[in-house]
Amino acid sequence: MSSSSGQSSVSFSIRKGGLRWGETAIKTWLRICTLVSLFTTVAIVVLLLAESLGFFREVSPLEFFFGTRWVPLLNPSSFGVLPLVWGTTLITVGAAVIAIPLGLASAIYLSEYASDRVRAWVKPVLELLAGIPTVVYGYFALTFVTPVLRTLIPDIQVFNALSGAIVVGIMILPTIATLSDNALRAVPVSLRQAAYAVGATSYEVTTRIVVPAGLSGVMASFLLAISRAIGETMAVTLASGQTPNLEFTMLESIQTMTAYIVQISLGDAPSGGVAYQTLFAVATMLFFITLLINIISQWILGRFREVYD
């Protein structure tokens, strides 16, 4: 009896020890997987900064940030990044002008007016719209939007900023609509009921109570969509062309920061040269601009969120 109980306790402790070892190994593996995301960030930052430093040894930061001519591949070259930043600005502002009012209106419709059945049907469709690959939007711009624009505005170029801005606007509209809808629906019904009880119309309730109460979420959705528009690549490359342009025009071909990166990687630049390093300098700007916007959007969400019970 005593021997058997001793045996069982021994085997028990072995099993327990074995499990603990396995448990530790698994936990280590899980921790490594978690650290992959941290390594990714570190790798991106180190890579971009190191290569940009190499670039700025050849080109003065003054020329890069304030120069107005972007001719990296020809001789004499010029590395003023402003035309690329301007191209991205045109697309982003144009897309935002289209997508913010339309997206917010859709969100208001979904959260304030639509019946549950309509909402259950429309929201997935909008999400589907958000899931369509960007190259498809590029095709849509080239074969549909641009021809329509050309009949309306005959002297518009084949590649133009307007067409790109329109499709990018369509592209980010679902992001704004679905995220803002979530924010508006989080506003408690009691606030609406109180406003209706003192005789407000649905327009007044929406614009003076619901939207202000959900403003942090709504603003965050705008910023997220804008950061997507800045980083958007394929639609803009296909629709708006590859011509660095610093003019205030939506009707001419432009080049965004992302489109430039595509142009270089499709082949002209010899690896290792200054032209190749511009890739990293431009990407660094892109990375930090979008990072800044994302951080502001998270800050707004955390700082200005109205908490209701």
Place this chain on the structure above:
Amino acid sequence: MAFSSEQEQRNLVARHRRSRLFARLCAVVTWSSVFLLAVLLVRVSLDGLSWLDWQFLDSFPSRIPERAGIKAALVGTLWMIVLVALIAIPVGVSAALYLEEFAKRGRLSRLIEVNIANLAGVPSIVYGILGLAIFVRFFALERSLISGALTMSLLILPVIIIASREAIRMVPMSIRYAALSLGATRWQTTWSHVLPSAFPGIMTGVILALSRAIGETAPLILIGAMSFVAFLPQGPMDSFTALPIQIYDWASRPQAEFQELAAAGIIVLLIVLLLMNATAIYIRNKTEKRQK
């Protein structure tokens, strides 16, 4: 209201008229967006459907539009789906499990959380540059399928982690307490109880993330997937092309025939995406039924 002046009554009418107008405007805007999706799909189908036949699916790219096909791109994309799934799912779900079930709530886990949220917002083209520098150059994997798959895995990892964490958080604490009180270890509880309960939610998030990877073009252009590939990749180290690359290449050519080929390619791409989403819904429904 009997004692309100005529002026006030007129105001009331105007306010309600404005309100109705506003409601109608919002509805029109929303339905226009839905209509736009319909226009987009109908346009693409009309442009591409006549080119979509077996010859198109079973041919390599060609300078002659009539002989061009999408075989190499389709096979490349299928390879990508499998490789990215094999890399990104285990790593992403493991990270989510660690953060939800094992990590102590502290500075480090807070830092990782913020970091993942920010990574999800990094433009895809930046991941392309990362892949080019690390996988193609530094690890000398060349312009191969595996370089593309690793790059795409990094790109969708934040999405998988965020979605999986949400699914894991939905699992009621009572299930964990029950397992732990019967003497199960942390990992036994996680593996046999938390993970199966969270599975449908995780699968949905994972497949949505995968379909994002399938549609991405820019990172693949950066790491150098080619648009003219007249062979099928035999293994992960081979060079390759993929559906969005092929579509981009055709769409950027001026000839109308190639534009229509691009449309046919888009139909194939959308069908692949639709099948993946249908799979996600099927898995979710099936596992949900089994659990009840």
